[in-house]
Ligand SMILES: CC(C)(COP(=O)(O)OP(=O)(O)OC[C@H]1O[C@@H](n2cnc3c(N)ncnc32)[C@H](O)[C@@H]1O)[C@@H](O)C(=O)NCCC(=O)NCCS
């Protein structure tokens with residue numbers, strides 16, 4: 001059973017992934033892989049320096065993420081250049097990790113840009129974590145100390161709420177408490193597990 005998990009920035013995907021992992025799913029986190037493939041010494045980081053210059057490196061030689069974020073979330077073409085470097089490497093690593101998962105697992109790919117990159121059809125089910133835009137903005141401002149302007153720029157670089165919901169098999173509303181979220185994720189996991197079992201019979 002291959003599940004795609006997505007949602008807008010700060011909608012609660014990582015929180016949902018953590019609950020799914022506790023319930024027994026194998027979670028593959030694209031944001032985490034997107035960091036691994038640009039770690040110091042990787043060809044991914046070399047390509048980024050080639051495209052964006054040494055200014056996107058921190059003094060210790062690692063990627064200066066806030067500096068690169070300030071460039072790409074204000075310029076669609078530069079963002080596409082960065083995505084062209086990172087996405088193929090993330091996909092290759094995601095496939096490797098999926099192949100290593102125990103047979104019969106519910107494998108969840110947490111992919112922020114699943115809808116934007118046309119991947120819904122690649123999965124047996126698509127789970128969308130949904131909150132209103134204002135909740136995304138408030139969570140980025142209060143929990144990540146981002147300015148309203150930076151938060152809105154990131155949201156503008158993504159699909160709309162409606163576009164994501166149109167691709168969903170299951171929608172997880174995350175406007176309630178963390179306990180409400182856990183209950184809904186547990187319900188969805190049980191449905192996914194049941195479908196996974198049906199697939200094997
Ligand atoms: C620009 C970068 C360096 C900024 O790093 P930063 O640490 O501030 O953010 P982080 O990587 O933790 O991403 C946080 C969230 O921002 C959003 N986001 C990240 N990249 C993008 C993008 N290209 N388009 C739209 N939203 C994005 C996602 O919701 C993501 O969950 C980084 O986001 C990056 O390398 N982005 C390009 C790779 C990418 O597309 N990643 C997303 C999924 S693989």
Ligand SMILES: Nc1ncnc2c1ncn2[C@@H]1O[C@H](COP(=O)(O)OP(=O)(O)OP(=O)(O)O)[C@@H](O)[C@H]1O
Pocket residue numbers: 007008009010011012013014015016031112139143174175176177178181
């Ligand atoms: N129901 C909730 N109530 C209050 N805060 C929440 C709730 N769900 C998630 N959060 C908090 O909101 C923030 C965003 O959640 P999370 O990191 O899970 O989102 P994300 O979609 O993975 O974000 P990103 O797109 O940046 O990777 C986190 O600080 C998280 O602890």
